[in-house]
Amino acid sequence: MTHHDPPEATQPPTVAMRDVVVLLGRFPALAGFDLEVARGEVVLLSGPNGAGKTTVLRTCAGLAAPVSGEASVLGLDLHTQRSAVRRRVGMVGHASGLYEELSVLENMDFFAGACGASGTEARAALERLGVATRLGDVPVGALSSGQKRRVSFAAMLVRRPELWLLDEPHSGLDQAGRDLVDGLLSEAAGAGATVLFASHELDRAEGVSHRSVVVTAGMAGESGG
Amino acid sequence: MNPPATNPAAQAAAAGAPSTTGSTATRVLGVISLVGIAAVAVFGLLISPPDAELGETIRILYLHVPTVSSAYLAFVVTAVASVAYLWKRTEFWDLLAASSAEIGVLFFALTIFDGMMWGKVTWGVFWRWEPRLVTTTVLLLTYIGYLVVRSIPSDPRTRGTLSAAIGIMAVVNIPITHKAVDWWRGLHQGGTVLGTVDPEMSGTQLFSTYLALTVFMVLFVWLLIHRFRVAWLAERAADAGISEAISRRRHEATLGGGSVGGVNP
Amino acid sequence: MDELRRVARAAQLVAAKDLRIERRTKVATAQMLPFALLVLLLFAFALDPDRGVLAEATAGLFWTTVLFTAVLAIQRSFAVELSNGVLDSLRLSGLSVPGIFLGKVAALFVQLAVLEVVLGLGVAVLYDAQLGGWALLVVVALAATTGICAAGAAYGLLAARLRQGSALLPLLLLPLLAPVLIAATRGSDVALGRETGGGWSWAALLGVFAVAYLGLGAALYGPLMDET
Numbered sequence: 001m002t003h004h005d006p007p008e009a010t011q012p013p014t015v016a017m018r019d020v021v022v023l024l025g026r027f028p029a030l031a032g033f034d035l036e037v038a039r040g041e042v043v044l045l046s047g048p049n050g051a052g053k054t055t056v057l058r059t060c061a062g063l064a065a066p067v068s069g070e071a072s073v074l075g076l077d078l079h080t081q082r083s084a085v086r087r088r089v090g091m092v093g094h095a096s097g098l099y100e101e102l103s104v105l106e107n108m109d110f111f112a113g114a115c116g117a118s119g120t121e122a123r124a125a126l127e128r129l130g131v132a133t134r135l136g137d138v139p140v141g142a143l144s145s146g147q148k149r150r151v152s153f154a155a156m157l158v159r160r161p162e163l164w165l166l167d168e169p170h171s172g173l174d175q176a177g178r179d180l181v182d183g184l185l186s187e188a189a190g191a192g193a194t195v196l197f198a199s200h201e202l203d204r205a206e207g208v209s210h211r212s213v214v215v216t217a218g219m220a221g222e223s224g225g
Numbered sequence: 226m227n228p229p230a231t232n233p234a235a236q237a238a239a240a241g242a243p244s245t246t247g248s249t250a251t252r253v254l255g256v257i258s259l260v261g262i263a264a265v266a267v268f269g270l271l272i273s274p275p276d277a278e279l280g281e282t283i284r285i286l287y288l289h290v291p292t293v294s295s296a297y298l299a300f301v302v303t304a305v306a307s308v309a310y311l312w313k314r315t316e317f318w319d320l321l322a323a324s325s326a327e328i329g330v331l332f333f334a335l336t337i338f339d340g341m342m343w344g345k346v347t348w349g350v351f352w353r354w355e356p357r358l359v360t361t362t363v364l365l366l367t368y369i370g371y372l373v374v375r376s377i378p379s380d381p382r383t384r385g386t387l388s389a390a391i392g393i394m395a396v397v398n399i400p401i402t403h404k405a406v407d408w409w410r411g412l413h414q415g416g417t418v419l420g421t422v423d424p425e426m427s428g429t430q431l432f433s434t435y436l437a438l439t440v441f442m443v444l445f446v447w448l449l450i451h452r453f454r455v456a457w458l459a460e461r462a463a464d465a466g467i468s469e470a471i472s473r474r475r476h477e478a479t480l481g482g483g484s485v486g487g488v489n490p
Numbered sequence: 491m492d493e494l495r496r497v498a499r500a501a502q503l504v505a506a507k508d509l510r511i512e513r514r515t516k517v518a519t520a521q522m523l524p525f526a527l528l529v530l531l532l533f534a535f536a537l538d539p540d541r542g543v544l545a546e547a548t549a550g551l552f553w554t555t556v557l558f559t560a561v562l563a564i565q566r567s568f569a570v571e572l573s574n575g576v577l578d579s580l581r582l583s584g585l586s587v588p589g590i591f592l593g594k595v596a597a598l599f600v601q602l603a604v605l606e607v608v609l610g611l612g613v614a615v616l617y618d619a620q621l622g623g624w625a626l627l628v629v630v631a632l633a634a635t636t637g638i639c640a641a642g643a644a645y646g647l648l649a650a651r652l653r654q655g656s657a658l659l660p661l662l663l664l665p666l667l668a669p670v671l672i673a674a675t676r677g678s679d680v681a682l683g684r685e686t687g688g689g690w691s692w693a694a695l696l697g698v699f700a701v702a703y704l705g706l707g708a709a710l711y712g713p714l715m716d717e718t
Contacts (some may be wrong), residue, residue: 025380026467031474087584095575101511113503114583216476244559325508366665387648390710398666398700405669
């Protein structure tokens with residue numbers, strides 16, 4: 001890894017992984033993975049399909065358990081404190097993570113209510129993602145995949161997570177949506193959030209990230225600035 | 226890079242894999258069990274007299290009481306080990322719970338079998354819709370469900386967690402079911418109950434019963450140790466595959482190549 | 491106190507969400523009620539009504555039907571949570587985990603209670619059963635339904651997390667509910683005057699079952715939701 005000065009050297013790293021092994025069934029999705037992300041950084045994970053990018057994100061979210069190696073997020077141990085980690089991070093994955101039978105607003109109210117956010121905040125988040133007010137009462141199942149992705153993003157934002165974990169945040173979005181995501185990523189650091197995201201659209205992604213890490217076959221390779 | 230934690234154990238098992246699950250302790254337990262079973266047969270079938278009420282069928286009791294008691298003991302061990310697994314998250318407790326459940330199912334099936342034998346002699350039919358017999362069979366199904374869940378291929382941690390939950394929930398059901406059957410039977414029939422130690426039993430009858438109980442407890446421990454060791458070795462064998470897969474994946478990474486066989490969940 | 495409020499809040503959100511989904515899609519209503527009534531009719535074919543078996547076995551048939559239909563409701567309730575990565579959202583949501591369990595139980599309870607009222611009417615009309623002994627009947631039904639929903643919500647999540655798991659749900663759940671079937675049937679028989687004896691002790695046994703599985707479910711939901 002190239003040397004990198006974290007923005008706030010006194011803070012413990014937001015993500016610290018050393019020699020982490022994560023098994024999916026008996027398949028080693030991560031086979032000795034190293035990664036360190038400082039607070040406020042925006043880091044791009046790139047690499048071929050099946051390299052383990054999604055598993056890195058899920059592990060950081062406390063959704064997948066490492067079998068060995070040192071792993072912590074926000075200073076919390078990923079072996080023993082995953083539920084505490086989950087409360088403080090947000091993730092937008094491939095699946096929408098939304099109840100398709102419920103409307104956009106019902107989903108937002110549910111997930112906002114779950115973390116103690118208000119309905120006003122939920123509506124503000126939707127607005128920030130450019131989800132038209134008229135879509136509020138439409139069932140999520142009836143939305144296009146790009147619209148769903150915006151709602152998932154809003155549902156993540158309303159929780160004010162300290163670490164954003166985004167799995168191909170640009171995919172399925174139109175030009176306006178991609179620009180919107182880029183804008184959010186560049187504002188994230190200012191809002192005190194750290195971002196780790198996986199993407200195949202390197203040109204666009206490298207423009208908004210501070211640095212990138214190449215994931216190959218469950219290990220971290222060289223990174224660029 | 227250090228090898229993952231699963232590695233050294235796996236290699237040790239692969240290199241110096243024991244050719245037997247036996248040890249001095251199990252051999253002693255095994256000898257006690259076998260001699261004990263022979264003694265139970267002699268006392269139960271030859272020395273002890275027929276019962277005033279049950280007649281010759283009391284001899285089935287010398288098998289029935291210990292099989293059902295060992296089965297319940299096995300299920301309690303499963304439940305305790307399940308709690309310990311959810312708390313400590315170590316493979317030891319998971320495998321202990323599973324091994325014990327398997328032996329419990331074996332003893333429980335034997336219990337139903339010898340219950341049916343008793344039924345054939347006493348009632349003239351193998352099966353009668355007798356509450357205890359029916360609910361015992363239903364309890365057996367509960368634990369067969371436990372074993373089925375364990376047989377589904379999945380991540381060892383998931384398998385351990387889900388089966389531990391069943392192991393805990395199922396054991397709580399045993400006393401509740403017992404109570405339900407007691408009351409239910411109280412409504413319909415009195416009659417002799419198979420499976421209770423009659424306080425009126427004479428000397429050799431009582432001795433045979435307790436001898437059989439003791440012998441089956443030893444037998445249970447003996448089987449449990451062997452079954453646990455087999456399960457442990459099976460895990461080591463599976464782990465050996467994992468460390469190989471990890472090195473293969475690492476090799477792939479150093480080649481900087483694609484991701485043959487990779488999955489993206 | 492704060493923790494209790496979190497549990498209550500989560501239970502309320504999840505229950506309201508489940509009932510809203512049901513009101514919107516009517517999957518359970520459209521499938522469960524006809525299924526349950528169909529089972530009642532099938533029993534009538536199988537057990538010749540003229541010989542009085544049907545009247546004799548009314549309570550048993552009623553509760554058997556409730557159990558089978560409950561399996562459908564539970565499968566539906568967890569199919570919703572397992573699709574579209576919702577379970578991960580739920581795990582990240584910050585909701586109290588025992589609260590999620592209680593919410594699932596509460597929503598199932600409402601659905602089964604509606605089912606039982608309809609089935610009760612069905613039994614009264616189709617089997618010509620004389621309903622009575624209301625206090626005992628209602629208490630037995632409440633306790634039995636709570637027990638079914640508590641054990642069901644625990645096993646429903648468990649089965650849903652297994653591959654091919656939902657097919658396993660009946661095998662796992664129905665044996666566990668055997669004491670509920672016995673106690674609810676006997677208790678209802680006493681209430682309906684078909685049997686004499688301790689109807690209230692059956693209700694108490696159902697209460698013990700319900701409390702035991704509410705407690706176990708709340709305690710075990712953490713590990714059950716945590717494992718991938």
